[in-house]
Amino acid sequence: MSDGGLTPSQTVGPYLAIGLPWPDGPHVVPEGSPGAVWIRGTVRDGNGAPLPDALVETWQADPAGHFDHPDDPGGRHTEFRGFGRCPTDDGGGYAILTRKPGRVPGPGGVEQAPHIAVSVLARGLLNRVVTRIYFADEAAANAADPVLAGVPADRRATLIARPIDDGYRFDIRLQGDDETVFFAL
Amino acid sequence: MTPAVYRRDDGTVHPPLLSPGYRSTILRAPSQAPVLLPHTLTELTGPVLGEGRVTAADADLTVRAGGGEAQGQRIVVHGRVRDENGRPVPNSLVEVWQANAAGRYLHKWDRHDAPLDPNFTGVGRCLTDASGHYRFVTIKPGAYPWGNHANAWRPAHIHFSLFGRAFTQRLVTQMYFPDDPLFGYDPIVNSVRDERARQRMVAAFDLAATVDEWALGFRFDIVLRGTEATPMETRP
Ligand SMILES: [Fe+2]
Numbered sequence: 001m002s003d004g005g006l007t008p009s010q011t012v013g014p015y016l017a018i019g020l021p022w023p024d025g026p027h028v029v030p031e032g033s034p035g036a037v038w039i040r041g042t043v044r045d046g047n048g049a050p051l052p053d054a055l056v057e058t059w060q061a062d063p064a065g066h067f068d069h070p071d072d073p074g075g076r077h078t079e080f081r082g083f084g085r086c087p088t089d090d091g092g093g094y095a096i097l098t099r100k101p102g103r104v105p106g107p108g109g110v111e112q113a114p115h116i117a118v119s120v121l122a123r124g125l126l127n128r129v130v131t132r133i134y135f136a137d138e139a140a141a142n143a144a145d146p147v148l149a150g151v152p153a154d155r156r157a158t159l160i161a162r163p164i165d166d167g168y169r170f171d172i173r174l175q176g177d178d179e180t181v182f183f184a185l
Numbered sequence: 186m187t188p189a190v191y192r193r194d195d196g197t198v199h200p201p202l203l204s205p206g207y208r209s210t211i212l213r214a215p216s217q218a219p220v221l222l223p224h225t226l227t228e229l230t231g232p233v234l235g236e237g238r239v240t241a242a243d244a245d246l247t248v249r250a251g252g253g254e255a256q257g258q259r260i261v262v263h264g265r266v267r268d269e270n271g272r273p274v275p276n277s278l279v280e281v282w283q284a285n286a287a288g289r290y291l292h293k294w295d296r297h298d299a300p301l302d303p304n305f306t307g308v309g310r311c312l313t314d315a316s317g318h319y320r321f322v323t324i325k326p327g328a329y330p331w332g333n334h335a336n337a338w339r340p341a342h343i344h345f346s347l348f349g350r351a352f353t354q355r356l357v358t359q360m361y362f363p364d365d366p367l368f369g370y371d372p373i374v375n376s377v378r379d380e381r382a383r384q385r386m387v388a389a390f391d392l393a394a395t396v397d398e399w400a401l402g403f404r405f406d407i408v409l410r411g412t413e414a415t416p417m418e419t420r421p
Contacts, residue, residue: 001389002406006269008377008386009199010359011207012344015292019282019308019344022238046212053294059232059352069230071351076233083232107223117227117352124209126200126376128355130222151220174213182215183222184194185353 009127014053016121017087021055025085028058028098035063035099037167039133042092043120046175050092054122056172058084058096058133060115065102073105097167100135106146113141113148120172129182133170136160155181189412190224191353192269198382206372208333224353231352235278235312244311246281246323247304255305257286257324259400262360262388266317266347269411273317274354280346281309281321288327288341297329322400328367340367340374347407354409361387362403 012020029036039058043051061067062080070076084096098116106112116133134142142148148156158180161168172180202214222228242248247255262281266274284290284307287299291306305324313319328338342359349355361374368374368383377383385408394402 001387001404002264002385002408003381004267004269004271005382005385005408006198006410007356007358007407008382009356010344010373010376010386011209012346012357013359014294015282015290016344018290018292018306019280020346046216049212051213057355059227059230061227067226067230069233069350071230072226081232083234104226106225112225112227115227119352119355121357122213124207124213126202126204126207126210126373128357129202129215130219132222147222147225150223155217175216179215179217181217182219184219185191185222185224185228 011123011126012055012121014123016053016055016123020085020121021087022085026094026096028060028081028084028096031097033099036097037100038095038097039116039161039168039170040093040095040164041170041172043088043094043122043172044092044174048176051088051122051174052090052092054088054092054094054120056086056088056094056096057119057121058098059117060098061101061104063099063102065104067104103141108146110144110146113138113145115145115147120174125174129174130185131172131180131182132159133161133168134159135168136162151181190229191351191410191412197379198377200376200378204372204376207376228352231350231354232348233350234348235276235310239278239310239312243309244321246283246307246309246321253304255285255324256302257305259322260325261320261322261394261396261400261402262343262405263318263320263391263394263402264404264406266313266319266349266407266409268349268354268409272411273313273315274349274409275313275315275317277313277317277350278348279311279313279319281323281343283307283323283343284326284329286324286327288329299327299329325362333372338367338370340365340371345407347409349409356407356409358386358407360405363387363390
């Protein structure tokens with residue numbers, strides 16, 4: 001019963017796939033859109049085993065750096081949904097079709113490098129874990145990014161998506177060697 | 186207008202990711218401490234979803250599939266979504282999924298030896314109204330065994346997914362029913378360490394929401410993260 005305090009998080013459990021995926025979830029933009037890129041990756045556990053029961057959600061600005069949200073400076077003026085969600089397949093793989101985001105303001109008025117906010121939900125995760133996707137072909141912007149600057153240098157590579165034929169690859173390692181950097185939100 | 190930053194998790198409410206009593210956390214909980222993320226525009230905004238994606242019928246789980254009525258005890262589950270500052274969260278997507286009355290999910294991996302119900306998919310969604318209120322009609326889900334340890338049974342529950350109005354507010358939780366005898370044995374419920382916080386996941390029987398001759402009512406209010414007090418509010 002509510003006492004006005006925060007409701008605790010619980011795991012999505014193994015059967016999230018009946019409730020959370022949408023048919024168009026992986027398509028932040030429709031197939032064939034100009035500038036569309038796939039972001040593909042595999043979600044793995046501490047043994048390196050793929051997770052067939054995870055969900056990856058993404059949130060981002062449009063290519064001009066605007067969010068489809070009333071609190072965006074300038075208001076809700078982009079048609080770009082900005083949100084993607086994809087359940088992992090039997091091999092732990094996910095794929096989101098989107099456009100690369102533009103730059104958005106960061107702490108202290110410093111512009112952030114292009115990035116995508118990510119939530120990972122899964123059986124065995126009692127709360128979502130949060131990370132960010134940055135882009136390897138934005139080296140100069142990444143070097144000046146105020147959030148990346150707060151990440152230990154030897155772990156930053158886990159946040160950088162690498163170019164592939166049809167977009168970028170961003171693997172997520174929940175635990176162990178090359179563990180992805182997760183953020184306290 | 187730049188929105189205020191959200192309150193940081195103080196570690197007393199949400200479960201620790203590594204909760205070894207729930208075995209699946211052992212290889213999935215990150216081992217490194219998380220890096221503190223400033224709340225930038227990316228985190229202070231979030232998906233505004235639902236318009237055009239949700240119909241009124243999506244809030245009634247008892248009539249969706251098969252053309253017939255779902256088996257089980259019909260219930261009304263409703264409540265308000267607010268933030269820690271007590272402000273309602275309006276026009277926000279609420280997604281639910283659950284087992285059927287026999288404790289079986291309509292999912293290819295659910296091997297529990299209990300019957301499927303051709304008239305129950307166990308999936309619903311709705312939008313909160315202007316005051317943050319939501320309402321579903323469904324059936325009471327059954328408890329089910331889950332293999333975590335010998336004779337492990339999940340207390341009856343409904344999975345809830347909420348977006349709030351910012352990336353910081355995203356919440357997935359489970360709603361439980363009052364006085365379930367399984368509470369004391371369930372490592373997922375008890376991954377929440379604080380008794381008062383655990384109680385917030387338990388719906389209350391609600392006579393006022395009970396529909397005479399038709400369905401029992403339960404109230405489940407949900408509280409998402411609030412914002413830090415503004416300087417104005419902290420002034421003595
Ligand atoms: Fe469940």
